[in-house]
Amino acid sequence: MPEILPYVYLTYMFISLYMLSFFLLIYIRNRKTFFKYPHPEKQYTISFLVPAFNESATLRDTIEHILNTGYKNILEIIIINDKSSDDTLKIAKELEIKYSIVKVLDNPENLGKAGSLNRGLAIAQGELVSVVDADSYPAQGSIDKMIGFFNDPKVGAVTCPVVVRNRKKFFEKLQAIEYKVIAFSRKLLDYVDSIYVTPGPLAIYRKKALYEINGFDTQNLTEDIEATWNLTAKGWERRMSLATEVSSTVPDKLKAWFVQRRRWNIGGLQCIYKHRKALTKKGMLGWFIIPFFILNTFLGLLGLSIFFYLLTTRIISNYLLTKYSINAQTPVIVLNDFYITPSILNYLGIILFVLGFAFTIITLIILKEKIIKKENILNIPFYMTVYLILYPFIMLNAIWHLIKGKRIWR
Amino acid sequence: MFHSQKHVFWQALLITILIFSIGIVLGIVLENWRTSKISTLAENSQLDFLDIKLQSEIYSNEEFNCEVAVNENFKFAEQIYEEAKMLDRYESASRLTEDLKLQHKKYDILRGMLLINSIKIKKQCNSDYYDIIYFYKYNSEDLDLKAKQKVFSRILEQVKETKGSDVLLIPIAADNDISSINLLLDKYNIKQEQLPAILINNKIKITEIQTVDDVLNYLN
Numbered sequence: 001m002p003e004i005l006p007y008v009y010l011t012y013m014f015i016s017l018y019m020l021s022f023f024l025l026i027y028i029r030n031r032k033t034f035f036k037y038p039h040p041e042k043q044y045t046i047s048f049l050v051p052a053f054n055e056s057a058t059l060r061d062t063i064e065h066i067l068n069t070g071y072k073n074i075l076e077i078i079i080i081n082d083k084s085s086d087d088t089l090k091i092a093k094e095l096e097i098k099y100s101i102v103k104v105l106d107n108p109e110n111l112g113k114a115g116s117l118n119r120g121l122a123i124a125q126g127e128l129v130s131v132v133d134a135d136s137y138p139a140q141g142s143i144d145k146m147i148g149f150f151n152d153p154k155v156g157a158v159t160c161p162v163v164v165r166n167r168k169k170f171f172e173k174l175q176a177i178e179y180k181v182i183a184f185s186r187k188l189l190d191y192v193d194s195i196y197v198t199p200g201p202l203a204i205y206r207k208k209a210l211y212e213i214n215g216f217d218t219q220n221l222t223e224d225i226e227a228t229w230n231l232t233a234k235g236w237e238r239r240m241s242l243a244t245e246v247s248s249t250v251p252d253k254l255k256a257w258f259v260q261r262r263r264w265n266i267g268g269l270q271c272i273y274k275h276r277k278a279l280t281k282k283g284m285l286g287w288f289i290i291p292f293f294i295l296n297t298f299l300g301l302l303g304l305s306i307f308f309y310l311l312t313t314r315i316i317s318n319y320l321l322t323k324y325s326i327n328a329q330t331p332v333i334v335l336n337d338f339y340i341t342p343s344i345l346n347y348l349g350i351i352l353f354v355l356g357f358a359f360t361i362i363t364l365i366i367l368k369e370k371i372i373k374k375e376n377i378l379n380i381p382f383y384m385t386v387y388l389i390l391y392p393f394i395m396l397n398a399i400w401h402l403i404k405g406k407r408i409w410r
Numbered sequence: 411m412f413h414s415q416k417h418v419f420w421q422a423l424l425i426t427i428l429i430f431s432i433g434i435v436l437g438i439v440l441e442n443w444r445t446s447k448i449s450t451l452a453e454n455s456q457l458d459f460l461d462i463k464l465q466s467e468i469y470s471n472e473e474f475n476c477e478v479a480v481n482e483n484f485k486f487a488e489q490i491y492e493e494a495k496m497l498d499r500y501e502s503a504s505r506l507t508e509d510l511k512l513q514h515k516k517y518d519i520l521r522g523m524l525l526i527n528s529i530k531i532k533k534q535c536n537s538d539y540y541d542i543i544y545f546y547k548y549n550s551e552d553l554d555l556k557a558k559q560k561v562f563s564r565i566l567e568q569v570k571e572t573k574g575s576d577v578l579l580i581p582i583a584a585d586n587d588i589s590s591i592n593l594l595l596d597k598y599n600i601k602q603e604q605l606p607a608i609l610i611n612n613k614i615k616i617t618e619i620q621t622v623d624d625v626l627n628y629l630n
Contacts, residue, residue: 017430022418193416286421317557321560328620330568342506343503344434345505347440
């Protein structure tokens with residue numbers, strides 16, 4: 001094992017360097033059009049679907065924000081109450097009375113998000129269908145900055161950056177950085193037709209495209225990823241408008257965050273399994289998106305295995321060393337133990353870390369993120385080390401849950 | 411109309427291969443520089459040793475100057491001990507090349523020569539300093555053995571610190587398949603399974619962990 005480790009590290013470094021070069025190249029080539037969006041050739045009619053499960057705290061504001069987007073051709077806002085146990089239904093009914101375009105569907109039983117969306121989709125009248133999570137607030141003008149992409153008849157879905165609304169706590173700030181990096185890289189993937197998710201907080205779909213994929217997969221825990229892959233498989237293009245945004249809340253506790261990410265991971269694995277045959281077919285789904293997900297999973301798990309191997313050997317070594325040192329009455333630690341002669345892997349690792357750090361800073365500068373000016377810049381290295389290192393643990397837990405058949409939302 | 415830029419996949423790959431290759435080449439250059447540094451030191455040490463040997467030969471034909479011979483031997487032992495420490499550090503940081511392993515063998519042979527020379531000088535001069543030979547395994551990944559060897563090294567370092575010039579410490583890797591070292595192991599009846607082993611004055615053999623005081627007791 002120790003003999004192959006340097007080669008494993010070099011492979012990781014190569015892949016990281018490749019992704020950095022890949023993103024940087026795309027950005028350099030497209031920086032002038034990065035925030036641009038096409039003006040709509042027509043005012044498409046649009047139906048909003050707002051699935052809600054125990055969202056009484058934010059539902060009203062979500063609907064107000066949809067109405068305040070300023071888009072002139074909103075046909076309807078369909079709130080689908082998914083058997084909430086709080087005041088969600090009551091608030092939805094009040095909104096229905098207050099605004100003539102608001103309609104309420106009340107699920108007789110809990111159908112999950114995908115099931116709720118399918119109910120809404122079945123009655124949606126618009127040419128376009130927009131999904132908005134009941135805790136998310138689309139920015140003013142967001143729809144106008146997104147629907148121009150539908151001028152191209154091949155486009156089936158349009159997404160925009162999701163920004164973190166609650167960012168007082170340290171943990172929330174880390175997620176704010178993460179969301180910005182995700183938004184930036186998703187826009188870059190747009191240029192190679194490889195957007196792999198149109199996230200729930202705000203996504204607009206061509207209704208015809210959603211019908212073609214038979215709506216949302218109720219068996220999948222990440223219906224947004226699955227729908228995007230399904231659209232890709234059917235040849236529909238996905239676009240990203242970086243000119244606008246939707247704000248959403250993120251978990252403020254580690255456990256809630258872990259559960260959310262585990263769900264994302266389980267959903268991703270379900271998608272890989274469902275669409276595995278695309279690997280042999282032409283198109284970006286099989287050529288890039290699925291291999292990218294598989295590679296990500298594999299590298300994460302391999303990294304975790306190496307981590308545990310190194311940790312175990314270190315613990316055993318230290319235990320034995322301590323035991324023998326006590327027997328011999330010699331010091332357990334001597335000054336020489338802290339003397340490190342750096343290897344080429346150390347140098348390359350540092351260079352890669354600096355490049356990754358620079359990439360994150362550049363991302364935040366380009367997206368005009370306030371962390372650069374107003375918040376602690378040391379959050380970034382913390383995000384790059386401690387926060388990102390948690391990913392493989394979540395993946396491992398997700399696989400365990402999947403094997404055990406625990407495909408639950410929460 | 412949107413135009414996909416899939417050629418970026420290939421361009422990024424070419425750039426990555428280029429940058430990565432430069433990194434690997436720089437890594438090899440760095441490791442080769444370290445090897446060449448150690449190699450130069452080893453060659454100088456070889457010359458120094460030949461010089462000591464020649465001095466001994468000259469003295470043996472006339473009046474043998476024990477003080478000079480012993481001092482030179484100690485000085486040389488110190489020198490290669492420090493150089494070997496540097497070699498160990500470089501070896502632990504070596505990832506792309508294996509040339510340092512050869513240098514390690516050179517130092518083991520040098521230490522073997524030093525030992526033989528020391529035995530000869532002690533006999534001729536009737537000196538009362540202690541030879542401590544430390545035979546260890548160089549190629550083992552066994553965690554228990556590595557921990558044990560680390561503690562053996564620390565015990566000997568402390569012994570050397572306490573006894574100073576009363577002790578000539580010679581650590582030798584015993585599993586590098588060097589015929590002369592194998593001969594020494596046979597001579598002192600030390601089996602590979604018994605490693606690590608400490609040999610004091612060619613008589614006392616220690617193969618189990620002992621306290622520093624216990625080892626010092628053998629020297630008193």
